[in-house]
Amino acid sequence: MASVKRTSRDIRTANRYEVLRQIIAESPTSRQELAAATGLSLATVATLVGELLDLRLITEVGFEDSAGGRPRGLVAVNTTGGALIGVDIAETYVRVELFDLALNVLARADENMRPGESRPEQVVAHVAAAVGSVVTQAGVEGARVLGVGVSVPGQVDREGGVSEYAPNWDWHDVPLLDLLAEHIAYPLHLDNPLRACAVAELWFGAARGRGDAVVVNLGTGVGAGLVLGGGLHRGVSNSAGEWGHTTLVLDGRLCHCGNHGCVETYVGAPGIMLHLRELAPRSTLLHPEDQTATIDALARGVAAGDPIALKVVRDTARYLGAGIADLVNLLNPEVVVLSSWVAATLGEPLLAEVREAVARHSLRRPLDAAEIVLSPIPTDPVCLGAATFALEGALSSFSQRPTRRGTPARSRTASAS
Amino acid sequence: MASVKRTSRDIRTANRYEVLRQIIAESPTSRQELAAATGLSLATVATLVGELLDLRLITEVGFEDSAGGRPRGLVAVNTTGGALIGVDIAETYVRVELFDLALNVLARADENMRPGESRPEQVVAHVAAAVGSVVTQAGVEGARVLGVGVSVPGQVDREGGVSEYAPNWDWHDVPLLDLLAEHIAYPLHLDNPLRACAVAELWFGAARGRGDAVVVNLGTGVGAGLVLGGGLHRGVSNSAGEWGHTTLVLDGRLCHCGNHGCVETYVGAPGIMLHLRELAPRSTLLHPEDQTATIDALARGVAAGDPIALKVVRDTARYLGAGIADLVNLLNPEVVVLSSWVAATLGEPLLAEVREAVARHSLRRPLDAAEIVLSPIPTDPVCLGAATFALEGALSSFSQRPTRRGTPARSRTASAS
DNA sequence: AGACTTTGTAAACCCCCTTTCCTAACCCCT
DNA sequence: AGGGGTTAGGAAAGGGGGTTTACAAAGTCT
Numbered sequence: 001m002a003s004v005k006r007t008s009r010d011i012r013t014a015n016r017y018e019v020l021r022q023i024i025a026e027s028p029t030s031r032q033e034l035a036a037a038t039g040l041s042l043a044t045v046a047t048l049v050g051e052l053l054d055l056r057l058i059t060e061v062g063f064e065d066s067a068g069g070r071p072r073g074l075v076a077v078n079t080t081g082g083a084l085i086g087v088d089i090a091e092t093y094v095r096v097e098l099f100d101l102a103l104n105v106l107a108r109a110d111e112n113m114r115p116g117e118s119r120p121e122q123v124v125a126h127v128a129a130a131v132g133s134v135v136t137q138a139g140v141e142g143a144r145v146l147g148v149g150v151s152v153p154g155q156v157d158r159e160g161g162v163s164e165y166a167p168n169w170d171w172h173d174v175p176l177l178d179l180l181a182e183h184i185a186y187p188l189h190l191d192n193p194l195r196a197c198a199v200a201e202l203w204f205g206a207a208r209g210r211g212d213a214v215v216v217n218l219g220t221g222v223g224a225g226l227v228l229g230g231g232l233h234r235g236v237s238n239s240a241g242e243w244g245h246t247t248l249v250l251d252g253r254l255c256h257c258g259n260h261g262c263v264e265t266y267v268g269a270p271g272i273m274l275h276l277r278e279l280a281p282r283s284t285l286l287h288p289e290d291q292t293a294t295i296d297a298l299a300r301g302v303a304a305g306d307p308i309a310l311k312v313v314r315d316t317a318r319y320l321g322a323g324i325a326d327l328v329n330l331l332n333p334e335v336v337v338l339s340s341w342v343a344a345t346l347g348e349p350l351l352a353e354v355r356e357a358v359a360r361h362s363l364r365r366p367l368d369a370a371e372i373v374l375s376p377i378p379t380d381p382v383c384l385g386a387a388t389f390a391l392e393g394a395l396s397s398f399s400q401r402p403t404r405r406g407t408p409a410r411s412r413t414a415s416a417s
Numbered sequence: 418m419a420s421v422k423r424t425s426r427d428i429r430t431a432n433r434y435e436v437l438r439q440i441i442a443e444s445p446t447s448r449q450e451l452a453a454a455t456g457l458s459l460a461t462v463a464t465l466v467g468e469l470l471d472l473r474l475i476t477e478v479g480f481e482d483s484a485g486g487r488p489r490g491l492v493a494v495n496t497t498g499g500a501l502i503g504v505d506i507a508e509t510y511v512r513v514e515l516f517d518l519a520l521n522v523l524a525r526a527d528e529n530m531r532p533g534e535s536r537p538e539q540v541v542a543h544v545a546a547a548v549g550s551v552v553t554q555a556g557v558e559g560a561r562v563l564g565v566g567v568s569v570p571g572q573v574d575r576e577g578g579v580s581e582y583a584p585n586w587d588w589h590d591v592p593l594l595d596l597l598a599e600h601i602a603y604p605l606h607l608d609n610p611l612r613a614c615a616v617a618e619l620w621f622g623a624a625r626g627r628g629d630a631v632v633v634n635l636g637t638g639v640g641a642g643l644v645l646g647g648g649l650h651r652g653v654s655n656s657a658g659e660w661g662h663t664t665l666v667l668d669g670r671l672c673h674c675g676n677h678g679c680v681e682t683y684v685g686a687p688g689i690m691l692h693l694r695e696l697a698p699r700s701t702l703l704h705p706e707d708q709t710a711t712i713d714a715l716a717r718g719v720a721a722g723d724p725i726a727l728k729v730v731r732d733t734a735r736y737l738g739a740g741i742a743d744l745v746n747l748l749n750p751e752v753v754v755l756s757s758w759v760a761a762t763l764g765e766p767l768l769a770e771v772r773e774a775v776a777r778h779s780l781r782r783p784l785d786a787a788e789i790v791l792s793p794i795p796t797d798p799v800c801l802g803a804a805t806f807a808l809e810g811a812l813s814s815f816s817q818r819p820t821r822r823g824t825p826a827r828s829r830t831a832s833a834s
Numbered sequence: 835a836g837a838c839t840t841t842g843t844a845a846a847c848c849c850c851c852t853t854t855c856c857t858a859a860c861c862c863c864t
Numbered sequence: 865a866g867g868g869g870t871t872a873g874g875a876a877a878g879g880g881g882g883t884t885t886a887c888a889a890a891g892t893c894t
Contacts, residue, residue: 004628004647005456008425008850008881015851031873039422041852046873069871070859155782164782211421212653224747228645230421235749236629237786242746245780247739249667259742259778322664325676329659330641330747332652361676363662365572365581369654425850425881432882448842458883463842480891486840487890 030072056081077102085148086387091168096130097383107137118169128183147187147390151196189389194241196385198225212333218342222264266319321357332366339375447489473498494519502565503804508585513547514800524554535586545600564604564807568613606806611658613802615642629750635759639681683736738774749783756792
C-alpha cells in the first residue's frame with residue numbers, strides 16, 4: 001500500500017512555501033497583497049508571516065500608505081538572514097553558487113574537471129573546494145549557511161543521499177552525500193538537474209502558480225521536469241522525467257543508454273553537433289571538441305542568417321517539437337518551459353520554430369491550453385534549483401520546532417513586547 | 418493563479434473513498450481490518466463507517482470471532498441500497514450496465530448503431546432506450562438509482578457536461594448531458610473512456626492503493642489513463658492521457674488526427690488489422706469489416722501457433738513496448754495496466770511480448786520499479802469506470818448533508834438503540 | 835462468578851484554516 | 865486639538881479533520 005497519505009500538516013507546508021515564494025517574487029509586499037495573491041485568509045497569512053519573521057527569513061521593512069486608513073506593514077526577504085548554496089555537478093565542470101535569501105547570486109565558483117577525473121573522491125574534492133571558495137568570497141559566516149543543494153546527473157536516491165547511477169562516469173550507488181559530509185558541515189540535499197530546474201521554475205520562473213507544467217531541459221543531456229498538481233512529480237523511485245530517453249524515431253540513432261532513437265540523441269547538444277557535422281562537415285560553426293562553442297556559434301549563425309545554422313536549428317526544432325507535442329498530448333500542461341543552456345543560447349529563434357513544430361504535431365485542445373516559453377530565469381537554473389532544495393529543506397526542518405508566539409499569560413524568554 | 422488549493426475536506430473525501438473502496442474490495446470486513454488496510458486510526462475508520470452506514474451504502478452483517486475478546490462487528494456493501502449505471506458510448510455501439518453497490522452487474526443492454534447514425538439526438542435516443550431497459554430488467558425502483566456515469570470518446574468538459582470534440586462523429590461542443598437530461602432523471606456524470614478505465618483500475622483493479630499508475634487503453638482508439646499521486650491526472654483542460662496521439666514513428670503512418678506515426682495507428686485495432694493485411698492480405702484471420710472478429714481470430718491463431726498471428730502479435734507488442742517504455746521512463750509508475758478489449762482478447766501472449774519489448778526500451782531503474790499487468794477487471798471496464806464516476810458523484814453530494822450521529826441527550830428520530 | 839481480552843465509542847486534544855470582533859493607526863474635517 | 869471615518873492586523877471563537885486516551889460493552893478462560 002504505497003498510496004499517498006496526506007495530512008493537514010502538508011497543507012500548512014504548502015501554504016508556507018507559497019507565501020515565501022510570493023514574498024521572494026515581490027519583495028517588499030504587504031500581508032494584504034499576500035492574501036490576495038495566495039487566496040488565503042488574512043489571518044492565515046498573518047500567522048505564516050509571523051512564523052517566517054520568527055525564522056528571520058523575512059523582516060519588517062516599513063509601511064505603505066493605504067487608502068486613507070492605517071498603513072500597511074511591509075515585509076521583505078531578509079537578505080542578510082542566511083545564505084543558500086547550489087551545486088551543479090556536470091560532466092565537465094562543477095559550478096557552485098551562493099545565494100542570499102532573495103536568491104540573488106552573491107558568489108560563484110567554477111571548477112573544470114579533466115576528462116579522466118571521474119572518481120567520486122575527485123569530484124567531491126572539487127565540490128568541497130568550490131563551496132569553500134564561495135563562502136570565503138561572500139564573506140558570510142559559516143553559521144549563516146542554511147543548507148547546500150547538490151545536483152548530480154542521473155538517478156538519485158535523495159533520502160539516502162546516494163547517486164544510484166550516473167551515466168557520465170558510470171557511477172553505481174555512490175554515497176555522495178556521505179562523502180561530501182566529510183568536507184562540508186552544512187545540511188546537504190541531493191537531487192538531479194532535471195528536478196532542480198523544475199523546482200527553480202516552480203518557485204521563481206514560468207511555472208509559478210501553475211498546476212501542471214513541464215520544464216524541458218536542453219543541455220548535454222535532455223530531460224523533462226514534471227510539475228503535476230502543483231508539485232514536483234517524482235515517480236515511485238524518484239526517476240520520473242527521463243524524457244530524453246523516450247523514443248522519438250523508432251530504430252533511429254543509437255543512444256548511449258543502449259536504446260535507439262531517443263529524444264536526447266537528436267536534441268541534446270551532442271546530437272545537434274552531430275547533425276551539423278553530417279550537414280556540413282567543414283563548417284566553421286563546428287568546434288569538434290567544444291559543445292558550448294558550437295552552440296554559441298550556431299546562435300550567432302542564426303542571427304547572421306547563415307543558411308546552415310538556420311537549417312540545423314530548424315531541424316532540431318522539428319525534432320524537439322515532435323517530442324514536446326507528445327508531452328502536451330500526454331500531460332495537458334498549462335505551460336512548457338524551455339530551460340538549460342542550449343535553450344538559453346539558441347533563444348527566440350529556436351522557440352519560434354518549436355512553437356510551429358508543436359502546433360503541427362499536437363491535438364488542438366491540449367495545444368490551445370499550453371503556453372510554450374523560454375525560461376525567464378537569468379542565472380544557472382540548476383544551481384538555483386539546487387539552492388531551492390536547500391531552502392525547502394531549511395523551511396521544513398525549521399518547522400519542526402514548536403515555536404509558539406504570543407502565549408498570553410505565561411512567563412517567556414525575553415523578547416520585546 | 419490556477420494553482421491547486423487543498424483543504425482539509427479533501428482529506429476527508431479521499432479517506433471516505435479509500436474506506437469504501439476497501440469495503441467493496443473485501444466485503445464483509447471489520448473496522449480493525451479497515452484501519453490496518455488504510456493506515457487510518459480506529460476512531461477515524463469508525464466515524465467514516467458510521468457515515469457510510471447512515472448513507473445506507475453499507476450495512477452491518479454480523480460478527481466475527483476475535484482472539485478471545487469482544488467479537489468484531491462486520492460491515493458489508495449494502496447491495497440493495499442503491500444502483501449505479503455506467504454508459505459506454507463507442508463508435509459503433511452503446512453499452513449500458515446497471516450495477517449494485519458492490520459493483521456487480523445486474524443488467525446489461527447493448528444497442529448497435531449503424532454507420533450513418535452519428536447525430537447527437539440519435540445517440541441520445543439509444544442511450545435513453547438502453548438505460549430504460551436496464552432499469553426495467555433489474556426491477557429496481559427509479560429512486561434507488563444513485564447516478565449515471567456516461568463515457569464518450571474524445572475531449573470532454575465534465576463540469577459543463579459537453580462533448581467538446583468526438584473524432585468518430587465529428588461532434589463539436591455537443592451539450593450531451595443536457596440532451597440526456599431530457600430523457601434520464603438520475604444524476605448524470607460525463608467523462609471519457611480513458612479516464613473511466615483509469616478510475617475503474619484505481620478503485621477496483623490493479624491500480625488500487627498505488628500512488629502512480631498508467632492504465633493503457635487498447636481498443637479501437639488508444640490512450641493512457643494517468644494515476645499520479647494517488648489520483649487521476651486530468652491536466653489543465655481535462656484532456657491529459659492522449660498517448661494514442663503521441664509520435665512513435667517520426668513521419669510514419671498517417672493518423673486520422675492529421676499527424677504521422679501516432680501510437681494509435683500501430684497498436685489500435687485498425688492498426689493491427691492493417692498490419693495483418695499488409696503481411697498476409699488473404700489470411701483467413703482477416704475479417705475486413707469487423708475489428709472484434711479479427712482480433713478474436715488473431716488470439717485463436719496465436720493459441721494455435723499460427724505463424725502469421727504470432728508475427729502480428731509480436732510486431733504489435735514491439736510497437737506497444739516502445740510506447741509503454743516511454744511512459745515508464747517519463748512517469749516512473751508503480752504499475753502499468755493493459756486494459757480494454759484488445760488487451761483482454763490477446764491476453765497473456767501479448768503481455769509476455771510487451772514485457773520483453775518494454776525491457777529492451779526502458780531505463781533500468783524505472784523499469785525495475787514498474788510492474789506490467791493485464792487488467793484484472795472481468796467486465797467492461799468502461800462501464801464500470803463510468804459507474805464509478807456516478808458513485809464518486811453520489812458520495813460527494815451526500816457528504817454535503819450535516820448528518821450527525823449519536824448526539825447524546827437530544828430527542829432524535831426513531832432508530833433502534 | 836471473576837479475571838482477562840478485545841472491540842468500539844466518546845471525549846479530549848492537536849492541527850489547520852476562516853470568520854468575526856476589536857483595537858491600532860492613520861486621514862480628514864470641524 | 866478632537867471626533868468620525870477608514871483600513872490594517874491581532875486575538876478569539878468556530879468548524880473541519882485526525883489521533884490518542886479512557887471506558888463501556890461483549891466476549892473467553894479459569
